[in-house]
Amino acid sequence: MIEELLRSLAPQVLGILARRCGDFGAAEDAVQEALLAAYLNWGEIPDNPRGWLLQTAGREPP
Structure with missing residues (x-):
């Protein structure tokens, strides 16, 4: 279930970030890191997973 949700949200989040920062590669890296963090840390799906x-x-990055 989480995998399907993340798979459906990834293109939306990538598009938004790529437009914001103007760097598709950096946006793609950031989304991959966020997807991994979500997969590893979500005990339950948050109210606004895309947000x-x-x-x-x-x-x-620090």
């Missing part, structure tokens, strides 16, 4: 992915992927 969670966008927030997580949109964070600047």
Whole structure:
């Protein structure tokens, strides 16, 4: 179930981030990291999974 949800949200999140930052490669890397974090950390699906992915992927690296 989570896998299907993440698979359906990934293109949406990637499109939004790519438009925001103008760098498709960087957006793709950030989305992959956010998807992995979601898969490993979600005990249950959050109320706004797309928002969670966008927030997580949109964070600047330390």
